[in-house]
Amino acid sequence: DTAVSQTPKYLVTQMGNDKSIKCEQNLGHDTMYWYKQDSKKFLKIMFSYNNKELIINETVPNRFSPKSPDKAHLNLHINSLELGDSAVYFCASSLGPSDTQYFGPGTRLTVL
Amino acid sequence: AQSVTQLDSQVPVFEEAPVELRCNYSSSVSVYLFWYVQYPNQGLQLLLKYLSGSTLVESINGFEAEFNKSQTSFHLRKPSVHISDTAEYFCAVRDSVAGGTSYGKLTFGQGTILTVHP
Numbered sequence: 001d002t003a004v005s006q007t008p009k010y011l012v013t014q015m016g017n018d019k020s021i022k023c024e025q026n027l028g029h030d031t032m033y034w035y036k037q038d039s040k041k042f043l044k045i046m047f048s049y050n051n052k053e054l055i056i057n058e059t060v061p062n063r064f065s066p067k068s069p070d071k072a073h074l075n076l077h078i079n080s081l082e083l084g085d086s087a088v089y090f091c092a093s094s095l096g097p098s099d100t101q102y103f104g105p106g107t108r109l110t111v112l
Numbered sequence: 113a114q115s116v117t118q119l120d121s122q123v124p125v126f127e128e129a130p131v132e133l134r135c136n137y138s139s140s141v142s143v144y145l146f147w148y149v150q151y152p153n154q155g156l157q158l159l160l161k162y163l164s165g166s167t168l169v170e171s172i173n174g175f176e177a178e179f180n181k182s183q184t185s186f187h188l189r190k191p192s193v194h195i196s197d198t199a200e201y202f203c204a205v206r207d208s209v210a211g212g213t214s215y216g217k218l219t220f221g222q223g224t225i226l227t228v229h230p
Contacts, residue, residue, distance in 0.1 A: 031216060041200060043156075043220040056217050090156060097216030098208075103148070105155035 003027050004104035006091050012110045013081055021076045021107045023091030031055075031097050032074035034066060037088040037106070049074055050097055078109075086111045114139040116205050118221035126229050127195055133188040133224045135177075135203030145186040146204040146218070147177055156202065162186065163208075173197075198228045 004025045013019050025032065033056070034046040047066045048056035054066070063079045074093075078085060091104040119134040137143065147159040160171040167179040177188045186203060203221040 033216075033218075035218075041223045043202065043223075045217050045219075048216055050216070058217075092156075094216070100146075100158060100161060101218060102158065103156040 004091055004093055004102055006089075006104040006107050008107060009105065010108050010110075012112065014112055015081055015083060017081050018077070018079045019081060019109070020078070021089055021091075021109070023074050023076070023104060025072055025091075025093040025102075025104075027093055027095075027102065029093040029095050029099075029102075030071055031094045031099070032068065032071075033092040033094075033101060034074065034076050035090040035092065035103075037090060039087070043090070047074075047076075048097070055097060081109075081111045083111050085109060114143070114205050114207070114219045116203050116219055116221035118201075118203050118224045120224050121222065122225045122227070124227045124229060125193055128192045130191050131189065131193050131197075131226065133201050133203075133226065135186045135188065135221055137184050137186065137203070137205045139184075139205060139207070142208040143205045144208050145177075145179055146206070147171075147175070147186070147188050148202045148204060148220075149199045150202065150223075151199045159188075159201070193226070193228045195228050195230060197226060200225045 007022045031050045033048045037043045049068045052068045065077045067075045088106045090106045092101040094101045116137045145162045148156045149159045160169045162179045170176045175190045200223045204218045
């Protein structure tokens with residue numbers, strides 16, 4: 001009965017590859033988010049979707065593309081991975097944009 | 113633009129001692145405030161939040177935080193810590209005004225690592 005789940009938990013890949021991280025929530029929430037936590041543990045929002053529409057799009061390289069096939073899913077696709085993309089990526093969801101956000105367990109991405 | 117400053121990057125403390133983790137924020141609009149906790153090798157969990165009403169909010173495991181608007185602070189306290197409280201704690205702020213460009217965006221502080229020693 002996991003609330004916000006992410007797959008995979010760990011992802012190790014080579015520079016230049018394309019990879020995806022999946023996020024699913026079973027809370028019935030309308031809003032979902034992607035955050036990046038860098039090596040210094042600094043957390044920064046990347047994207048937010050509300051009812052499958054993009055509402056927050058921070059300054060993120062266009063190699064990062066979020067995809068929301070339905071309200072329960074928000075996947076993150078990353079093209080041409082770079083060393084600097086190594087981080088922990090957290091998915092979160094909330095009932096609406098004004099509501100409390102609940103986070104997934106994180107995906108640790110390592111680019112070699 | 114909003115910002116959050118957690119004044120201590122690391123706080124070591126002995127078991128059963130009191131602890132305060134400091135958080136200050138800046139914002140041009142009214143805000144909601146949150147503390148999240150990240151246990152080793154785990155994701156973020158919501159610890160407590162201030163949305164409105166009483167400025168003192170409590171969590172189920174004995175932490176409390178007080179919203180001080182004049183000092184723009186939301187410090188986290190616990191009168192007696194346990195070994196199991198060892199974790200990293202993140203203070204976060206969000207606009208309380210609907211519809212702005214940063215609406216829904218949580219801005220986090222840099223985190224404070226609390227280490228409880230026996």
